[in-house]
Structure formats: structure tokens, C-alpha cells
Amino acid sequence: MSDDGDGYDHEGMDNMDSDNSDGETEIIADDSDAYEEENKDGGHERRKKREKIPDSERITSRFMTKYEKARILGSRALQISKNAPLMVDPGDESDPYRLAELELSHKKVPFIVRRYMPDGSYEDWKASDLYVD
Numbered sequence: 001m002s003d004d005g006d007g008y009d010h011e012g013m014d015n016m017d018s019d020n021s022d023g024e025t026e027i028i029a030d031d032s033d034a035y036e037e038e039n040k041d042g043g044h045e046r047r048k049k050r051e052k053i054p055d056s057e058r059i060t061s062r063f064m065t066k067y068e069k070a071r072i073l074g075s076r077a078l079q080i081s082k083n084a085p086l087m088v089d090p091g092d093e094s095d096p097y098r099l100a101e102l103e104l105s106h107k108k109v110p111f112i113v114r115r116y117m118p119d120g121s122y123e124d125w126k127a128s129d130l131y132v133d
Helices: 013-018 066-081 096-105
Strands: 025-028 036-038 044-046 112-116 122-126
Touching: 025 066, 066 096
Parallel strands: none
Antiparallel strands: 025 112, 036 044, 112 122
16 A cells, blocks of 8 residues: 555556546447446456447437547547558648648548447447538
8 A cells, every 4th residue: 555645545546547448439440349348346248249320320410529539630640650551641741640630631530430329329430421620
């Protein structure tokens, strides 16, 4: 137990960011439907395949949220910084984040946004199909 004088136990705080938690939106680069969820016992188990809502019956907005935009730009900038192939002509630009913004503005980002519904179903939207402010 570590005590920094504030009366709180800080042991194990370094692993807080590594927990697997489901969000309402997920950015995926492939067509994998399986993922892991932490169960009540603290272990991991495979969750059954959720039902996909057909593209013709989508109910969410065509607008990309600021959270989806931030996640897409950050993920794509990381890929670009690790020498992923570019989907647009970079010109004189070399900053990975600026290149990710350029790809997004040209609707060339190779990502799919998965939006989960409260009933467990989900919608998949191509990043190029979403409107960006």
C-alpha cells in the first residue's frame, strides 16, 4: 500500500487506463463483430454476436459527433505516424494529425464508426458517409 499523505491508497492506479470498457461508439478498421466484455467476476468472456441494424433502417444521425471525429483523427494520425499508407496526396504536409484532417476533409478515412443502441444492436457507418462540421 502506498500512501502519499492524502489518506488514499494509490496502489494499482497505473492500470486504470488499461481496463476494457464498452463505449457508445467504436471505431473499427475491419469487419470483426466479436469483442470482449468484463463480467461481474472480473474475468473476460466472449460476448455473443450482436444484431446489426440494416443500412436501410438506420435511426441515428448522419452527422459525425465531435467525439467520433476526435477518435478518428487521433487513431488515423497514430497510424500515419507509424507509416500507414496515405489515402490523399500529402503535398508539403508532414504532420500526421494534419494529414489525418486532410483525409477526413476529402472523405478518404478508411474507418467504420460503430454506434451501439440501448437494446444491444448496432449501426455501422463508413466515415466517408458521415457529415463533418
